[in-house]
Amino acid sequence: MAVQTGPERASASPTTGATAPGTPARPGMGDSLRRLGSVQKSTVGVPAYMRWVNRPVGGLLAVVSHRLGLTPTQVTGVSALLSFGGILALATLRPSALTAVLVGLALALGFAFDSADGQLARLRGGGTLAGEWLDHVVDAVKSSSLHAAVAISLYRFTDLDHPAVLLLPLAYGVVGLTQYFGMMLRDQLLRTRKVPAPAGTPRPAPEQGSLLKAVLLLPVDYGVLCLVFFLLAWTTAFLWAYGALLVLTAAFAVHSLSKAYRSLVRASASS
Template sequence: MSGGEALRRLAGAQKSAKGVSLYSRFVNRPAGRVLAAGSYVVGLTPNQVTLVSALFGFGGIAVLALAAPSWWAGALVWLALAVGFAFDSADGQLARLRGGGSPAGEWLDHVVDCAKTTALHSAVLVAFYRHPGHFGTGSDVLLLVPLVFLLASIVTFFGGLLTEQLKRKAAPGAAAPAPSTLRAVALLPVDHGVFCLVFLLLGGGPLFLWGYGLLGAAAVLYLPLFLAKWFRELSRPAAHPAGRQPAAR
């Protein structure tokens, strides 16, 4: 199969855009589609694409933790994280192109995502600790910002993933719900691709601190909204897979 044919097949095998931000819908997924088609042509497996994503992601994280904060370092961090995020979309698309993924592949994808999220905020913490003057404050309170951001990010990641696993799968052939443009815009502050962009401000010191802090505040404010929504969805009788009843509380 040629790259063009792979792209055409992928275009018709996209996941629903419901609950997806504008960045992921119009930037990351299309970029991942191109990378998935190219990966198919060169013979990569979905798991190998996941590892490529990890290579880019952890490469950017290493620069963030080890290099002195500067404009060039921030640009490099953003580029590595953005490319890694695109490959993270590509692995699932490649799996669908090849006829479906495997439980092991899905497990690897989620473990890598969790590790990257944890390491990324930890690297910000290291940067704040090593270069407090660059960010405009020498207060130890600054170190709490990435810790709180990390907590909100991990709980959101785990809560969303667990909700997806526990909800009843849609019936085959069921029409996907129409995506909401308003919701897609509202989700931009908690989209990973938008988060990657803040590292372009790394050389600006206080500018980065404000950008990172505002996105962290958004993650904290959105978290209870997500949790309440997911709990309501799972509380509906139809949300439980056939044959599985919720444990008594």
Template sequence: MRDAQKGKRGVSLYSRWINRPLGRAFAAAAATFGIGPNAVTVVSALVTIAGVVVVAAAPITVVAGVAAAALFVLGFALDAADGQVARLTGASSRAGEWLDHVVDAGKMVAVHAAVLVGFDGADLHGGVWLLAPLAYSLVSVVLFAGLTLHSLLMPRDAAPGTPSTARAVLLLPADYGVLAVAFVLWGAPQLFIVVYAALLLATTVITALLCRKWFRTLTAAG
């Protein structure tokens, strides 16, 4: 399993210490039982959809919040597992990578759309609150597209940077896993919206800085 891991550079502490180890356990189980990476991707999508349904349709309670957080965390861990299964079993494919990215893109929009719907049930009808999930969805898609395209367009022979603990800490607010955990507060809407707005603000700043950096590195690469 050690050889099936991605590099640590540009990864937050949550993904490095929590999500990838969880994904490693699921990947080992999937490989043991002969479950392929695409099947793991589909299961990840279904688990995440279940979390979306809880947020959008279930009564807003502490139990619902814990359930949503658990489903989102599990879905994210399975998302980390599919690539590890592919690398471990030699089953990597262009179609599998495409499927993984499509599911990730859908997840970025669906989670915030669920929050938007859920706010109605929480009596957060004011326009400013409704703008938050719309803005978060936009920022998340830009961050995801920027990261994906930067990885695809950078020359293959570009020297990888050295992992930085400080960078891994600073990237925490933009990590989907941190947002997933934040849903434990869903049962207390007034508290959740404060944390949600803070993560949105931090993610916006991080996205702007990363996009600036990615543009510069691609410009330098020609």
């Protein structure tokens, strides 16, 4: 008997366990993974960790969530609980090897579930505006509170020879939120104006051609930031890695926001 791929759970016979004729059944894991692969976003220009680690793990979580009957909003909730649990641990627990593992894993898993909610929405046939809004709000709160928690941890638990080090997480929070909202607003303005692509705009390069860019974007990949927290027990190593990511993220923000501004100027001139 052919298995249908609708979202409903199969009804089984109470005596034999067989699926009743004519009753829709959930697709198997393999079928769901293949279906998800056909509706995935492009990987062109996606940072390496997000592309090769977070998205595949998020896909598996999305398939499992689909089998369990979870909604994308519920998966967003799981992502928020993990991320904010890690942030709370960062702000309240003294840095140690155990704290570093706890915080790093919680943030990395929260990031994976953040990918899973969108993939689950596509697996189910599309998401909602409310779900997309909630996902962005959680991302905004997570980004700002993470760096605030770093400042709290440094202030509470570290004997700083140079208190100016506390400026690092404050600056990181400003840079991260400015970059995030600047690019989001650019996309929203272009969608609102319905600006067509300029004539002669080259097509995106094939995915194989984006490998170098994926590696170059690693410093601004949120997943790499999550991994840095595994160094939390070793303050000097953590601060060097965290500070290096801040400098590279700031440089990338200047470049991308300048490029966004020029694209909006051109869009205004052509409309």
